[in-house]
Amino acid sequence: MRKVLIIGVGAGDPDQVTIQAINAMNAVDAFFVLDKGEAAVELTEARMALCARYVTGDYRTIVIPDPPRDRVATDYTGAVRDWRDERARLLAEAIERELGEDGVGGILAWGDPALYDGTIRVLETIREAGHEVEYEVIPGISSVQILAARHRVTLNRVAGPVHITTGRRLAAAWPEGCDDVVVMLDAGLACRLYRDEPIDIYWGAYLGTPDELLMAGRLGEVLDEIEAVRTRARARKGWIMDTYLLRRVGS
Incomplete structure (x- = not known):
């Protein structure tokens, strides 16, 4: 067969x-x-x-x-x-x-x-x-694993869950009962809806390639720069693959 x-x-x-x-x-x-x-x-x-x-x-x-x-x-x-x-x-x-x-x-x-x-x-x-x-x-190594490795973070905190979702679902609502959220397939950066909340972001694009881009910080402070870098990169290459981890601070 x-x-x-x-x-x-x-x-x-x-x-x-x-x-x-x-x-x-x-x-x-x-x-x-x-x-x-x-x-x-x-x-x-x-x-x-x-x-x-x-x-x-x-x-x-x-x-x-x-x-x-x-x-x-x-x-x-x-x-x-x-x-x-x-x-x-x-x-x-x-x-x-x-x-x-x-x-x-x-x-x-x-x-x-x-x-x-x-x-x-x-x-x-x-x-x-x-x-x-x-x-x-x-199986293969996923972009989620590479993202965590590049930023030297774990995806979940002690005894806590991690939720992996899409930009479309994040735009609808923050996942209930979870403070650590990995977002994939997000063409519109739905995280901007939460920019005024105490949340850290660990973002990466073209992970594992020579064009790799990384950025991290408090969401409200770095989001504009991430958007600008992302827009320029997409215009230059014609496509973009990125993912990010959102982490509520103080939880």
Whole structure:
């Protein structure tokens, strides 16, 4: 049966790719890359550079145009589901076309495939549609781990929880019963809603890459600078990946 390896390759630093991930990459016949267009060409090139660095045998790279996603839909969950289903259809076609019956495909996932990454759901959708394909997940170092390491902090405090959420959810409400909140996928810096509260922020962008940016301090004092740095970086590169930890002071 055809098999796909979903391989977590970290947030960008080639030295943070695990030995398990390297071994998995060397078992792959064809790597499937979802191409998000010119704005993210650097990410596609980075995946190919990892293959060139770590794969010692022959392999093929299959580039699949990523389907467009409706980012202004009122039904956010439905829009994401439709986008994922179209991704699944395109990937299923490529798997059947490019892999033999016992072939092994590979998908390089940024960070860790289990944390705010849709590849596992895409493979489940393919299987639910009746395609005979197995898959395996190889964990990777996430941007959340790198953020904590760079700022030399722990994500939770003694006997306390840490909550990982999205900018969309943070904008709706602060997570109840939690004083330490990691925020991902926040295009609009929803933390500005809390700038007048006693909260520290530990922010990072392009973590694990030569373009890495870091900033920390009391939210109300550093937020404007973070916004300015973030805007300039996005204009220069055409894309941005960032995350941050919010920590209530005195809790």
